[in-house]
Amino acid sequence: MTLASAGERRASQQARRLSGSRKVGRISYWPFVLPALVVVSAVVVFPWAFTLWMSVSEWKVGEPYHFVGFANYLRLLHDQRFLQSIGRTLLYTVLSVVAPMVIGTLAALLFNEKMPARGLLRGIFVMPMMATPVAIALVWTMMFHPQLGVLNYLLSLIGLDPQDWVFAPDTVIASLVMVETWQWSPLVMLIVLGGLASLPADPYESARIDGANAFQRFWYLTLPMILPFLLVAMTIRMIDALKSFDIIYAITQGGPGTASETTNLYLYSVAFAYAEIGYGSAIAVLFFLLIVVLSLVLLHVRELSGRILGTTK
Amino acid sequence: MAAVTLSHVGKSYGAVGVLHGVSVDIADGEFVILVGQSGCGKSTLLRMIAGLESVTSGDISIGDRVINDLPPKDRDIAMVFQNYALYPHMTVRKNMEFGLKLRGTPRAEINEKVAHASAILGLESLMERLPRELSGGQRQRVAMGRAIVRDPQVFLFDEPLSNLDAKLRVHMRTEIKALHQRLGATVIYVTHDQIEAMTMADKIVVMHDGRIAQQGAPLDIYDRPANLFVAQFIGSPSMNILDGQFAGDGSAVFITDKGVHILLANVPAENAGRPAKIGIRPEHIMLNDSGIAARVIVTEPTGSETQLTLDVDGHELVVLIRDRVDYKPNDVLKIGLAQNHIHAFDADSGSRLTL
Ligand SMILES: Nc1ncnc2c1ncn2[C@@H]1O[C@H](COP(=O)(O)OP(=O)(O)OP(=O)(O)O)[C@@H](O)[C@H]1O
Ligand SMILES: [Mg+2]
Numbered sequence: 001m002t003l004a005s006a007g008e009r010r011a012s013q014q015a016r017r018l019s020g021s022r023k024v025g026r027i028s029y030w031p032f033v034l035p036a037l038v039v040v041s042a043v044v045v046f047p048w049a050f051t052l053w054m055s056v057s058e059w060k061v062g063e064p065y066h067f068v069g070f071a072n073y074l075r076l077l078h079d080q081r082f083l084q085s086i087g088r089t090l091l092y093t094v095l096s097v098v099a100p101m102v103i104g105t106l107a108a109l110l111f112n113e114k115m116p117a118r119g120l121l122r123g124i125f126v127m128p129m130m131a132t133p134v135a136i137a138l139v140w141t142m143m144f145h146p147q148l149g150v151l152n153y154l155l156s157l158i159g160l161d162p163q164d165w166v167f168a169p170d171t172v173i174a175s176l177v178m179v180e181t182w183q184w185s186p187l188v189m190l191i192v193l194g195g196l197a198s199l200p201a202d203p204y205e206s207a208r209i210d211g212a213n214a215f216q217r218f219w220y221l222t223l224p225m226i227l228p229f230l231l232v233a234m235t236i237r238m239i240d241a242l243k244s245f246d247i248i249y250a251i252t253q254g255g256p257g258t259a260s261e262t263t264n265l266y267l268y269s270v271a272f273a274y275a276e277i278g279y280g281s282a283i284a285v286l287f288f289l290l291i292v293v294l295s296l297v298l299l300h301v302r303e304l305s306g307r308i309l310g311t312t313k
Numbered sequence: 314m315a316a317v318t319l320s321h322v323g324k325s326y327g328a329v330g331v332l333h334g335v336s337v338d339i340a341d342g343e344f345v346i347l348v349g350q351s352g353c354g355k356s357t358l359l360r361m362i363a364g365l366e367s368v369t370s371g372d373i374s375i376g377d378r379v380i381n382d383l384p385p386k387d388r389d390i391a392m393v394f395q396n397y398a399l400y401p402h403m404t405v406r407k408n409m410e411f412g413l414k415l416r417g418t419p420r421a422e423i424n425e426k427v428a429h430a431s432a433i434l435g436l437e438s439l440m441e442r443l444p445r446e447l448s449g450g451q452r453q454r455v456a457m458g459r460a461i462v463r464d465p466q467v468f469l470f471d472e473p474l475s476n477l478d479a480k481l482r483v484h485m486r487t488e489i490k491a492l493h494q495r496l497g498a499t500v501i502y503v504t505h506d507q508i509e510a511m512t513m514a515d516k517i518v519v520m521h522d523g524r525i526a527q528q529g530a531p532l533d534i535y536d537r538p539a540n541l542f543v544a545q546f547i548g549s550p551s552m553n554i555l556d557g558q559f560a561g562d563g564s565a566v567f568i569t570d571k572g573v574h575i576l577l578a579n580v581p582a583e584n585a586g587r588p589a590k591i592g593i594r595p596e597h598i599m600l601n602d603s604g605i606a607a608r609v610i611v612t613e614p615t616g617s618e619t620q621l622t623l624d625v626d627g628h629e630l631v632v633l634i635r636d637r638v639d640y641k642p643n644d645v646l647k648i649g650l651a652q653n654h655i656h657a658f659d660a661d662s663g664s665r666l667t668l
Contacts, residue, residue, distance in 0.1 A: 200401065206398040
């Protein structure tokens, strides 16, 4: 036996002793991790794994189940109704992010100023947020009614032609976005209001001396300083709008025709009306990926702005 | 023309009066320093001149124009705030450029001015940092830089050097003086630093509880304080004050409340027997073998001078002497007062009495 190999043996013995002691450590922390692991597996991992599994299967309720590989996904690529629903969802989402962001931010700026009865006005503005979707759907369906609805009456007052609102394919998305905006601008306002309250006062004094007018102060100071809050509001709004279901379903059920059928509604029809669980699961998986990608993009933007403003490391 | 005139300027927040009838004439290109205890209204006055606070009463004019209601941006002033007030989301460079950009200054000129100011202030290596990545002193220099690049008619400085170390402070003092001479702008400057006030000012304005206690050239104020407050506020260590009264027989003697007799150069006849306070600065008391006996309480050598705290029949006197001395507590020595440097003040009003 050479010297070198003796040395190697000693080293390997040592390594075995070390790994032995590590094994003891591993056993000792399992009891602490296990309960959480079980719960997470049951409520998160299992449903996901099961959805993934079903998405590569063909399984209609009441029929035997069999494995089909990526057939469901390939079918999606040619499913016009699915592709159109994605486009519609994106349109609906963009509008339902932009409109509440603009209105909510303006409202926050307004309600941040000192004014009489500010608390009361803020309270009234926030109320739509607390209404239940079905009640909202009921009220707005009545307001949208072409003959009896208050909206066309209001249009007639300012001399505009009556509209068909949610009853025509051309206007249904815009009309639904109106409802979404009415309900969720208050949330944006609350978040932005929090941001405004956290702004330091003295940079504004410097800016006044540096010669900035009110708009420039808003543009160069307020906006960049509340950007992290805007991005939080935007992320929440985006995820909510992508997933939006209740209001659309209660008001239009995706109609007229499929004019307001977003991916979420199509998914619902496939899975529960046509009982194609496998195909529905494939839609769910793709839809989830879409949400994740969009959220990651926003998160990244937020991180960038946070680094500049010092709100994140 | 950037003479600044304050006439009977008053300020109240609701029922609380902060400034009362402040009148100061500041000539074009003059360097005026405001001093006074914390809370006496210096920052408030500066902010009113800047246009950040409304004027409750009186008038503020720049040139011949009353500017009470003129917005800050139209006053052609630059201000260094006590708390810096930097733009937290902008780099040092952007902070300094902002005012120029808003005024539509050409890019080349902006770059030149910013480069120049950052060189004066030693900020070159920090230009791309954000304010929160700077130390207090560095932030203060950025605030200075932001004012310097603007080239205004009037500079307002609110304790701009308070956070700098001693060496940098001396350097900045020289720079500000040089800047003032080069630009010929009017400067209104708040400080707590006696040396800054004495060395930089053309005129010192001493404020006390929202009123002007005295204004004038630094040495005039030092040599002839108009009242007890100024006498004690200006000068460090501050003036020794003794209570008592002038001799009743008309001789030039002041008798303290502890019975010490102090010879004066002269006492006007009408003041005979009048209760008063006299003051003498620490450097105007000398060791003098034929003088009054004094017991040493504390000896504090500062290097260039020695500061002694002495007990003279129950009066505590601070004395500053040039020589290195090595007295121990309870040593007894003899001191004399420089007669023509003794100040007298009325016992009640505190206003100066002629001797
Ligand atoms: N917004 C305000 N409302 C009420 N009182 C105020 C307000 N701002 C300042 N004051 C009061 O006015 C007085 C003067 O304040 P100011 O800031 O001018 O003092 P200062 O001389 O600058 O003091 P320092 O040397 O500590 O900076 C203080 O007594 C302060 O409490
Ligand atoms: Mg102050």
